[in-house]
Amino acid sequence: MSKILAFIEINKDTLKRVSFEVLTAARTLAEKSNGSFAAVVINGNSSVAGLTSEYGLSKLFNIESSQLTQYSSSGAAVAVSDLAKSEGFDTVLFGANATGMELAPKVAVRLDAGYVADCVGLDYSGDIIASKPVYAGKAIVKTKVNRSNKVFSLRPNVFTATIGNSTTTEFVNKSTSIDDSNLKVKVTNIIKNEGKIDVAEADRIVTGGRGFKGPENFFLVENLAKALGGAVGASRAVVDAGWRPHGEQVGQTGKTVSPNLYVACAVSGAVQHLAGMSSSKIIVAINKDKDAPIFKVCDYGIVGDVFEVLPKLSTLIENMPK
Amino acid sequence: MNILVCISRVPDTATKINISSNGKAIDNAGVKYILNPYDEFTIEEGLRLKEKNGGTVAALTIGGDSNVDILRTALAMEVDTAIHVKSTRDDFDSMFVAQNIAEVAKSLNPDIILFGKQSIDFDSYQVASLTSELLDLPSISVVSKLDINATSVTAERDIEGGKEVLATSLPCVISVQKGINEPRYPKLPQIMKAKSKPIDTRNAVDNGNYTEVLSMEIPSKARAGKVLGSTDSDLQELVRLLHEDAKVI
Ligand SMILES: Cc1cc2nc3c(=O)[nH]c(=O)nc-3n(C[C@H](O)[C@H](O)[C@H](O)COP(=O)(O)OP(=O)(O)OC[C@H]3O[C@@H](n4cnc5c(N)ncnc54)[C@H](O)[C@@H]3O)c2cc1C
Ligand SMILES: Nc1ncnc2c1ncn2[C@@H]1O[C@H](COP(=O)(O)O)[C@@H](O)[C@H]1O
Numbered sequence: 203m204s205k206i207l208a209f210i211e212i213n214k215d216t217l218k219r220v221s222f223e224v225l226t227a228a229r230t231l232a233e234k235s236n237g238s239f240a241a242v243v244i245n246g247n248s249s250v251a252g253l254t255s256e257y258g259l260s261k262l263f264n265i266e267s268s269q270l271t272q273y274s275s276s277g278a279a280v281a282v283s284d285l286a287k288s289e290g291f292d293t294v295l296f297g298a299n300a301t302g303m304e305l306a307p308k309v310a311v312r313l314d315a316g317y318v319a320d321c322v323g324l325d326y327s328g329d330i331i332a333s334k335p336v337y338a339g340k341a342i343v344k345t346k347v348n349r350s351n352k353v354f355s356l357r358p359n360v361f362t363a364t365i366g367n368s369t370t371t372e373f374v375n376k377s378t379s380i381d382d383s384n385l386k387v388k389v390t391n392i393i394k395n396e397g398k399i400d401v402a403e404a405d406r407i408v409t410g411g412r413g414f415k416g417p418e419n420f421f422l423v424e425n426l427a428k429a430l431g432g433a434v435g436a437s438r439a440v441v442d443a444g445w446r447p448h449g450e451q452v453g454q455t456g457k458t459v460s461p462n463l464y465v466a467c468a469v470s471g472a473v474q475h476l477a478g479m480s481s482s483k484i485i486v487a488i489n490k491d492k493d494a495p496i497f498k499v500c501d502y503g504i505v506g507d508v509f510e511v512l513p514k515l516s517t518l519i520e521n522m523p524k
Numbered sequence: 525m526n527i528l529v530c531i532s533r534v535p536d537t538a539t540k541i542n543i544s545s546n547g548k549a550i551d552n553a554g555v556k557y558i559l560n561p562y563d564e565f566t567i568e569e570g571l572r573l574k575e576k577n578g579g580t581v582a583a584l585t586i587g588g589d590s591n592v593d594i595l596r597t598a599l600a601m602e603v604d605t606a607i608h609v610k611s612t613r614d615d616f617d618s619m620f621v622a623q624n625i626a627e628v629a630k631s632l633n634p635d636i637i638l639f640g641k642q643s644i645d646f647d648s649y650q651v652a653s654l655t656s657e658l659l660d661l662p663s664i665s666v667v668s669k670l671d672i673n674a675t676s677v678t679a680e681r682d683i684e685g686g687k688e689v690l691a692t693s694l695p696c697v698i699s700v701q702k703g704i705n706e707p708r709y710p711k712l713p714q715i716m717k718a719k720s721k722p723i724d725t726r727n728a729v730d731n732g733n734y735t736e737v738l739s740m741e742i743p744s745k746a747r748a749g750k751v752l753g754s755t756d757s758d759l760q761e762l763v764r765l766l767h768e769d770a771k772v773i
Contacts, residue, residue, distance in 0.1 A: 275653075276662050298649075300683035304665040307618075307653035316619065316734035319649050331738065336646045337550065340541040343646075344738045387662035387692035392683070400685035406772070430773065448703050449682070454537060454644060455561065455702050463772040474537050484770045485747065486762070492751070501747045501770065502762055506754025514756065518763050519773065 204237035204330065204352075207291040209282060210254075211301060212246055217253055219403070220297030220356070222363035225257045227324055227356055228295050229366050234326035237293075242285055244270055244278060251371035258366030263289070267378040273389040275304050277380045283312035285376060286351075293330065298355035299402070306355045316347030320458075322360045322481060330354070338454050338477035358402070359460040360481055399433040401450055406432030406463040409452055409479075410440060413468025413490070413508060417445035422512040423467060429519040430463065435479075437469050453478035468508045471496025488512070525579035528634035529570040529603065530625055530655075531563040533587060533594045534645040541742070548737045549615065559594040562640025564707035565700045567601050570638050572705060573672065580604040582632060586624045588614050592723060599718035600710030606721065611728040618646075619734040622654035627729055629659055639699040641666050652699035663697035664690050668704050 208228035210221035228239040240261040243250055251262050265281045282305070286294055294309055296302035298320040310317035322342075323333035332345050332354055401407055408430065410423035420434070427434045436446035438453055452459055454477040464482035469475060471487070471494055479485070480499060487500035490507050497503045504511055535541070535550070536558045542551040570581040583598035584607045585591045595606035609624045629637060637659075639652035649665075656663030668687070669680040675694040680687045682701055710718070750765070752758040766773045 275664075276657075279657065300666065300681070300688075303649045304653055304663075307650040308657040308663075310650075311622075311654055311657035316617075317650060317654075318735055320647060334647075335743075336740070337535065337541050338537055338644065338647075340742070341543065341550065341740050342743050343740045345735050346738055347735050348732070349734050383660075387664060387690055387696070389688050390678075390691045391689040392686060393689065394686040398685075402684045463766070463770075477537075484766070484772045486766070497749070497751055499745060499747060500749060500751070502765055503749070503751035504754050504758060504762060505751060506758075511754050511759065514759055515762070518759055522763065522767070522773070 204231060204235045204293045205291045206232055206237060206239040206293040206295060207286055208239060208241040209294060209296045209302065209305070210241050210243050211297070212243060212250065217250065218297065218299070219363070220299055220358040222257065223358065223361040224295050224297050224356055225254060225259060226363045226366075227361045229258050231293070231324055231326060231330065235330070240289075240291070242282060244281070248373045251373040255371045256365040256368045258369055259371045260369050261372045261374060263374050263376050265378050266375050267380060269380050269385055274385045274387055275308060276387055277385045278305055279308035279312055280380055280384045281378045283309045284378075286313055292350055293352045293354070296353070296355040298357045302355045306353050310353040313351040313353065314349065315351035315353045316349040317353040318345050318347065319355050320357050321354050322357050324354060324356070335481070338473055339480045340473065357458070357460060357481065359462075395449065401433045401435045401452060401459050402457045404433035404459070405461050406430045407435045407452070407459060407461045408432055408465045408467060409435035409437065409469055410446075410467050411437040411469030412439040412443070414440070419509070420445065422508065425516045426465065426467075426512050426519070429516045432461070432463070435459070437475055466496050466500070467512060469496055470494050471499060525573055525577040525636065526632065526634045527570045527573055527579060527581045527636055527638065528629060528632055529563075529566050529581060529583050529598070529638045530651070531566060531583055531585050531594055531598060532560040532640070532643040532645070533557050533585065533591050534560045534643055537561075537644060543740050543742060547739050549740060557590065557593070559597050560640055560643050562642060562644070562700065562702070565702060565704055566638045566640045567598050567603060568705045568707040569670065569700050570603065571601065571708070573636065577672065582607055584609065584625060584628055586621045586728060587611055595723055596718045597710065599721045600715040601708060602714060605724060607724045607726065609726050609728050611730070615733070615737070617733045617735045618648045618650050618654060620728070620730070622651050622658055623731060624728050625651070625655045626658040628726070629655070635694045637661075637697045639697065641699050641701045652697055656697035659697070661695055661697050662692040663699070664692060665699040666701045667698050668701045670698060670700075670704060
């Protein structure tokens, strides 16, 4: 019987996508373990409750704190862990995004909990069993926590968000005051890459590799990404050559992505690249070398020259009936 | 400035992984171990902070006897001292590592503790945050730019779709990301000298594990793997498959 708390985050007028996934995972885990679940948001408002009711959420705690209008990971850690303690939650779930990955371990220490990061599965059989990829995705471990309190972060886009039995979400305001000593670190500014979809958040990604020969040919990748409404990704070879920014790099030393559709174009499929994208739902490989390793991990492959294939493919997709 | 850099030892990324007979770990036979690639940036950042602000750099690793080789690498890059916290078992978890780093930190009182963004074995992304919280210090993860002025710290860290700029003060914990610096290569004379430098060896504190691996498996490749040519009809077929079968477009 777990008492689960889902940490959710606001994005403009809605929640971050991963937050709906975390809510769904919390609900599923509560069902499997005959337990219950609630959620917590920082400086939210009652309109958030309107978004969560169809996910079957009956209670949303709102940590209301002017001290967190400028986000502070250490301040948030105190507020979330104090709430978990006072309300008796034994399991806390986060999205494994930049915020969650930094915050979850802090909350774990404050709850003297065991923590498993970047999970791709949560099961229950007498205890919560978390699966996570290790060694660049070359292996998967099943892990359990040997403490009464447990914290998990969930890899974005792996747990599918599904609505549940709709209920009214009770919005519970918790006005919170945090000791100044816990506010030593603060976000002072956020620089957004405007107008571009980030690979880490994109639903569809088209990645270009060294086979494009130079930055001037990346318009082919951009056009296909645009036709699909997705983001551009890059292999390390391309980033190291200075053709594309590091923010676009997918792989072990870049971003970990799991979009619904990943199209790898002129990418050989090195293990370090696979580490960043192997949990994608559907993988398409386009490569002129029929023996390229990427074909071993794809759902669909095209053996061909990207310079010929990409323009045609972009047109076919643009012309699809909407 | 009193600088502590924490480093881990991991299988080379190109290594083929086999599961050991107990089904809970990898088979070590034939596996080549290296300094965690992110910790090249960790050590380099420590050295650069020392070059700018003076002080000393201590490198620290938690693990078995074989971990000494990465301390030699750190010494060859010219950190001042090397500390090995020796563990008698190798199935320890991140909390074990963080608790032992915190112990050492209490004895050294560093102004800054540097980590890599992730250790590429278990990709736990957590030792920096765990340690900072155990020590009640502020921390910033995944830092790609770091500026320190007296005791005030400004850092940029990568977030989805952009960067966050953060402010904190020393003492603090930082985990570094690729791009923060270009790590130096140790030179031969330094590599030779590093071989005979002393290593401060301590015994690990063992409070048991917080998490337990139940099993480790090689994932099954359950992908369709339907490979087509590149004729117009192949491309039409691909679009149809994506639309009708996979339902992703
Ligand atoms: C510690 C470490 C970390 C790493 N981290 C990463 C990482 O995060 N991300 C990453 O991507 N890599 C990473 N790498 C590098 C990785 O090992 C590969 O070197 C890299 O992924 C190769 O990039 P690529 O596939 O673009 O280039 P290549 O391996 O050179 O492949 C190019 C491919 O393009 C094909 N091609 C060429 N011309 C055409 C054409 N006209 N049409 C169709 N196909 C064509 C070729 O057949 C080939 O398969 C890392 C390596 C190490 C050691
Ligand atoms: N055994 C270890 N000894 C010392 N430092 C470690 C150890 N394991 C991890 N670290 C540090 O923690 C960082 C992040 O690792 P992780 O949280 O395990 O992904 C690494 O880059 C190191 O700086």
